[in-house]
Amino acid sequence: MRLDTGSVAALDPFAGQVRVQAPAPAAVAAGYAYCREVTRTHAKSFYFCTQTLPKRKRPAIYAIYALCRQIDDLVDTNRQANPTAVALAIEAWAQALRDVYAGRPFPAHPVLVAWYDFLPQFPVKLEHPLELMQGCLMDARTEGPVRFERFDDLYTYAYRVASLVGLMTSEVFGYADSSALQYAVALGIAFQLTNILRDVGEDARRNRIYLPLEDLRRFGCTEEMILQGRLTPEVVALLKFEICRARDFYREAECGIRLLSPDSRFTVFLSSRLYGGILRDIERHGYDVFSRRAHLSLGAKLWAVPPLWVQARLGGILT
Secondary structure, X not given: OOOOOOOOHHHOOOOOOOEEOXXXXXXXXXHHHXXXXXXXXXXXXXXXXXXOOOOOOHHHHHHHXXXXXXXXXXXXXXXXXXXXXXXXXXXXXXHHHHHHHHOOOXXXXXXXXXXXXXXXXXXXXXXXXXXXHHHHHHHHOOOOOEEOOOHHHHHHHHHHHHHHHHHHHHHHHOEOOOOHXXXXXXXXXXXXXXXXXXXXXXXXXXXXXXXXXXXXXXXXXXXXXXXXXXXXXXXXXXXXXXHHHHHHHHHHHHOOHHHEOHHHHHHHHHHHHHHHHHHHHHHHOOOOOOOOOOOOOHHHHHHHHHXXXXXXXXXXXXX
């Protein structure tokens, strides 16, 4: 199966595609298969955790991830293109999604076909994927270096590109009370901070510093230290602080797991603990985020499942 999630001929995401209004069952099955493969290929930890979900919920989760990946890759792959052209391509996705929601004919892209099928059962609010697209555009519209002056600025960005994913997937996980959504937001922030910490070195090589500049100054860390990949005491102090901040969001998020449907709780708990494990991997390797990319191996994930299940069970999370 060919997974073209980002490159767009002339930045037209639906070039040559027919429009459909009621896709055939075979097209729906193919759409879900495409989304599943995108998730399996590009989000290994997330895909691993979704295997603990009931089978009936997995296809919608894959479709949500595949849409997010489509937009993110569109921006990253075409970053050197005219930002206006990228914005027009994302608007084409936004309009196609509006057509799906409105019951109008839409491009027969496999991701859109999957969304068409799952929305009657899991009513994700249209405003959420549309706002996520605007968040991705924050990157596309940034020419040259990427910097965030304050944590509040970074929080807004993280909310748009990560917390909104949590709000969308919450409609699939299911919840007893809408207060669960604030915890989904917190988990999205935790995930995005983890991504940023994991990718400090990779981003620096592209002249991007996502850690707030106010925090750099707080610990006497200069932009040059990060851009040159120098693991100085100041950089280590900064990383320790940001890891603590991410863990605060993880702790807040886990307080809301009991508000989710019982059949989804362990999936979210497992996702939180495994992704949080990336922070421990950074610590175990002396905070070296420049010469290596922190990760958890498949073996580590497999070994983590039984004790986490016991912990969740004894902690009352699953009941």
